[in-house]
Amino acid sequence: MVQVKMSRKMKISERAAVAKAASIRLGAVKTEVKNAALNEIAKALLENGARIVEANQRDLEAARTSGLAAPLLKRLKFDEGKLADVCAGIHSLIKLPDPVGRTLGAIEMDEGLELYRVSCPIGVIGVVFESRPDALVQISTLCLKSGNAVLLKGGSEAAHTNRILADTIAQAADAAGLPAGWIHLLETRQDVADMLALDEQINLIIPRGSNAFVRHIMSRTNIPVLGHADGICHVYIDADADLEMAVRLTVDSKCQYVAVCNAAETLLVDADVAPTFLPQVQAALEACHCRLKGDDRTRAIIPIELATEEDWSTEYLDYTLSIKVVDGLDAAIDHINRYGSGHTDAIVTADREKAERFMNLVDSADVFWNASTRFSDGYRYGLGAEVGISTNKIHARGPVGLDGLVIYKWKLLGKGQIVADYTGPNARKFTHKKLR
């Protein structure tokens, strides 16, 4: 605990340097030791439960006084139920395989000269999240399991809760023998601005929050950012769709939970089936109290509000859906690649070839055939733990599990071999025999 409290008096660049040094040692800590530390952290959180909930009460009171909106108050709340949830999360994390130290490939370059590609932590991760204090526990334990040091900045309205959570985690990890200085809590906006400038010390930024928040972070750093700003997801109803299935998938993609990035925002309908399909889907969506906006061709079939150009790029995160009639598969693909956010897009069709064309040509992290866009999620994908959802085109894409927090190094084990022996007229030949 001492170390985290002391750390708060240090400059961010100093804390990042401490974190970097700690990350080197944490990267070599054995799985059993990391799991034992995670177990101690869960125990310490439960033992400090009353104090944590009390700290959260102070945050909640201040937030109520300052007039924070009800949904944000709900996200800020950290009670016994939330505590039990994060501890259950830690115990699931303990059971996951260690992403560090896995041999990803091995080759014999020559007799007695063996090359191994081995997974290792990325180094120092900077995490910035909005009000939910449970994110602090989730992300710091994910970093621990994957051997990364972490600098965390939570919402200022959760300051008391975040402090006691970070102190509890640091102290328990300390007691379990982990290298000190692997976790640091930042508290001000200036701290974040300072951190985002430290591209020499910090290897990856993970923002968690609204799309405006994520976009704000992305625009202010040269450090790679893992995440997504928008989730403008599409469902395309092909001419060869089973229309009953198409209605079901549209309703689920749009209405099963509207406030999330993998909910659909635009429905594209092939002109051939639009006259039959649109009235059916309208009835089903309106039964869910979903507001509909359409282009002229849609409105010629069902009487709904007009969708403007802006609608095609809007993530409503609400019971609102824009609808467009398109002339076939390629028009749908073009619309998605133009207006989409590269997150999750689905086709409904009975035609395998058209489905394959859609999945190959739609340039998105997740491309679905006859399934709801809402399946795009780390837990549903069986990743065990979700670090975030990425719309990046390098490193990790779509739902990211623990694997997204590691990279690899090349280990070459020799017996004194030199390159001079492998060059020139009498050069030894490499065998390049695959070992694994």
Add this chain to the structure above:
Amino acid sequence: MVQVKMSRKMKISERAAVAKAASIRLGAVKTEVKNAALNEIAKALLENGARIVEANQRDLEAARTSGLAAPLLKRLKFDEGKLADVCAGIHSLIKLPDPVGRTLGAIEMDEGLELYRVSCPIGVIGVVFESRPDALVQISTLCLKSGNAVLLKGGSEAAHTNRILADTIAQAADAAGLPAGWIHLLETRQDVADMLALDEQINLIIPRGSNAFVRHIMSRTNIPVLGHADGICHVYIDADADLEMAVRLTVDSKCQYVAVCNAAETLLVDADVAPTFLPQVQAALEACHCRLKGDDRTRAIIPIELATEEDWSTEYLDYTLSIKVVDGLDAAIDHINRYGSGHTDAIVTADREKAERFMNLVDSADVFWNASTRFSDGYRYGLGAEVGISTNKIHARGPVGLDGLVIYKWKLLGKGQIVADYTGPNARKFTHKKLR
């Protein structure tokens, strides 16, 4: 040919948009078609050989007139030998497996709901290289094989050579049925500045050239950069080293080829063996005409120049080596993590435990035990083709093969499943059965 010539009149942002559209289609082109196009490209280069060499003569004459230094003239030269080399490179590339469309993982989420993680191209790659025109052929064909569109900028002194090479490649690819607009040649510094600002259209930048050049590029873009600026590589001679082997590995790491990033720049010697080892290694290095600079403890044993603080961070790329005496393994690790560039570092020791500690704690892309740092190379690693060497901590690290030019997408194949059925009190359970 028309398309590349026309493209030169378009704005860079327009060319990037054309490239992005082409990249979508190129990403879905079958292996056989890409390989046939590569074959046509090699044929066209040979057929246009006389014209290419003639264009290169004009570049060489202009360069001689303007007083370009001899080593740069040598790099600029593109004669029949170079032409044969790049064509041989293309034929090797044809034989390599397609990095696109590989199933990296597959899971059954539930009966009839199957999730596949499939490799796909990154999208649009921006490549900036210095004088060698052969780099244009290598990198554009690597991009083609991996299904990526490419914007290329070569050295202005090679303008005529680059034009005819790019035109020949584009025309041959066109004739082979590849989507037009996948390759664009940029010609001015302003073009490069414009390109580096297009982080919406361009997904990855690959700079090829001197470390100053790469650092220049890295500091001017928000687009991810694959590469390395410095190659400050170390050889550490442990107390338990076979000293004869240690001399051999030091000489090879330093002197086998000095002008490259994986040549050693600093030698670290455990104090216990320094009195015996230093005179031996001095004799061997001086026989190679290598200049030696040492810290005070080194100079107390062998009479060489003084190394200053700056030397530990200097990439000589020459017959110069800095030497430091350290107190054991951990001091060596600390020195490397502080002054190194995260490229390639080697330990010489007979002690497996110390070797493992070194390889785990040195935070570099390539960590070697009893082998020359000069082995750090894509061809020697058996990658088949080398895109570059990366000191990044995400996506790809160390020597990067074709795999570094792809990412993946998630394809979910369902039969109409909705998320609502997997939530609530009677929720269906995911099976999460591994398929592959």
